[in-house]
Amino acid sequence: MTDESSGVVAEVFQNEYVPVGATVADAVVTVTAGGGGTSRPxxxxxxxxxxxxxxxxxxxxxxxxxxxxxxxxxxxxxxxxxxxxxxxxxxxxxxxxxxxxxxxxxxxxxxxxxxxxxxxxxxxxxxxxxxxxxxxxxxxxxxxxxxxxxxxxxxxxxxxxxxxxxxxxxxxxxxxxxxxxxxxxxxxxxxxxxxxxxxxxxxxxxxxxxxxxxxxxxxxxxxxGKTVAGVTLRVWTPAGATIRFVKQVHPEILDLTGRRTDVSARVGDYPIGAWGAESRDYHLSVELGSDTIGDIGEEKLAARVSVVRGDDVLAKGLVRVVWTDEEAKSTRLNKRVAHYTGAAELASAIQEGLAAREAGDTVTATARLGRAVQLATEAGRSDTVQLLGRVVEVQDARTGTVQLKRRSENKDVDIDAEIAALGSRKTTRVRPN
Structure with missing residues (x-):
């Protein structure tokens, strides 16, 4: 949805169908600004x-x-x-x-x-x-x-x-x-x-x-190219619901969850910085209260997302939930949500694995970096697998079976790992369903 005068559009991508009894709603909100949300040049x-x-x-x-x-x-x-x-x-x-x-x-x-x-x-x-x-x-x-x-x-x-x-x-x-x-x-x-x-x-x-x-x-x-600053993502949730997380997931992963400023008990603002003519994606995950679970076929609003600057609402989007007993509907993955969920997990696995390696925790480092190799392989990120191969010996990329290499005096090995950690935060965009 968009305010024609603002030039900002918010599109929601999700599979609104969830199994009976489910309480979690996930959606990717794509915010696109033709001119930064302002008519000023x-x-x-x-x-x-x-x-x-x-x-x-x-x-x-x-x-x-x-x-x-x-x-x-x-x-x-x-x-x-x-x-x-x-x-x-x-x-x-x-x-x-x-x-x-x-x-x-x-x-x-x-x-x-x-x-x-x-x-x-x-x-x-x-x-x-x-x-x-x-x-x-x-x-x-x-x-x-x-x-x-x-x-x-x-x-x-x-x-x-x-x-x-x-x-x-x-x-x-x-x-x-x-x-x-x-x-x-x-x-x-x-x-x-x-x-x-x-x-x-x-x-x-x-x-x-x-x-x-x-x-x-x-x-x-x-x-x-930025034309306006102080833009926030405002999220309303129904009574009893809690925000599991809010993350920018494109073009680079930024976790905004802890940056919330309460507007009211059910409304919070998350800073999204300065804008020009650009597009970014945000992953929103909401946990609905158990007493709000609907019957089969019932639809409820899980969140209302607005792009806000000061008192001006530049765009809006709605996250819905429909309960169903049809497995074909509830198990259908939205491509954007699945894509960014995997990208965020990859970034976390690499960063946690390298931090454990730095701290001398070889067990955790091996497990997390192995998972990173597996995720990168599944995502087709051969460049990331190659960089991680400087830190671990990859025995089976598909299962994430690796062995941690000994620390080397060759600094190229360590800096390749650091570059992999930063590179994992950058994401590509997939076509919507």
Whole structure:
């Protein structure tokens, strides 16, 4: 359903038929915005950008050379009038451009000055990502832009305590979107995923820094295409029902369940960030109360989903349940729901398996990574199976029978596993039933 004036459409994909006595309703809601849910042209949306470049000691050499080039390309891609800053990250966060703790306004002169400052970036020191994010937060708070986006590039693991890092992320939630990138061979997928989950951005990594320029250009182009921020997915459920989860499942998996803000006892908002002309998929799972179970043939509303910005409802969709005793109806899988259920399980299996491997829990690591190999094989993701094959010896891919390999001094093996963890979060879309 759509509000014609908003340009936003919400489509619900599900098999509404469930067996007699069933209480769980699953649906995928596809939200498509022709112009970001606003009639305002893209160039009229006030925007701000903060580019954070790791300048720790390990970035010396080719990584820093390519990072400078990528940051310069990002600055060149900013449209006129966008507020921006470049930050160097080490044991602390330092302003590169402008030289004061403020944001500059993009034009020919400021872009040239920023690129000149970027050319003088030097490597030295450690890595404290929370400090970098904290400075970005302070810069954004001092600006009135509606669209707030950041890029964070690192080649290493965070040197802060877990508590310090997570407190910084918590303080940044809801203020800006951050796309995080790892380069080289010593960054942590788990840390990049934490940033992506908290700040509703993407996470990716690469061994070869030569790919940074194109990636930075793509991220800035996407950010410049956003026209409206502060959009939420509002979910109403009937009395007695509970939300099992709400996840963005395309183009990248983001679990929004814990980000709920209660509007009322039966209505909650889940943040879905800034939008341009794009389409995303969300998986909603609802547990109905046992006292609401219907009779054969009875239909009930399991959820009402709305795309909301402020007081404006941009689009609506309905999730229904019909109880049936016909097995052919109740066992028919909706292709989108089944597809994304498998993708989410694959991502969890890889991340949990690698975390267990890192912690020395070989039993859990073997079980979870074996399951990941099995799921990736079933989904036809041969690239993921190949990357996992650097970490486990695959004995039978179809059954997920694997043996954990010994930790190697070859860092390529470990970073391939980190890349697999990030890659598992990216999904493709299937045709609807």
């Amino acid at each position: 893209a160039h009229g949306a006030p925007a701000a950008e903060v580019i954070m470049i790791d300048c720790s000691g390990s970035m010396s050499g080719e990584r820093l050379v390519q990072a400078r080039k990528a940051a310069a390309v990002a600055v060149d891609t900013l449209r006129d009038g966008v507020s921006f800053a470049v930050v160097a990250g080490t044991d602390w966060a330092q302003m590169v451009y402008p030289d004061r703790q403020t944001l500059a306004v993009a034009d020919h002169a400021t872009r040239a000055a920023a690129k000149d400052a970027i050319r003088h970036l030097k490597a030295g020191g450690g890595t404290k990502i929370g400090a970098w994010l904290t400075l970005a937060r302070e810069l954004f708070l001092a600006d009135r832009a509606e669209i707030r986006h950041a890029i964070l590039l690192t080649d290493g693991r965070n040197g802060e305590s877990t508590g310090t890092f997570e407190r910084a992320l918590e303080q940044c939630k809801g203020l800006f979107v951050c796309d995080s990138r790892g380069v080289g061979q010593n960054w942590s997928a788990a840390e990049l995923i934490k940033i992506a989950d908290a700040l509703l951005g993407t996470a990716d990594g690469m061994k070869d820094p030569a790919g940074l320029e194109a990636d930075f250009r793509s991220m800035i182009e996407a950010a410049m």
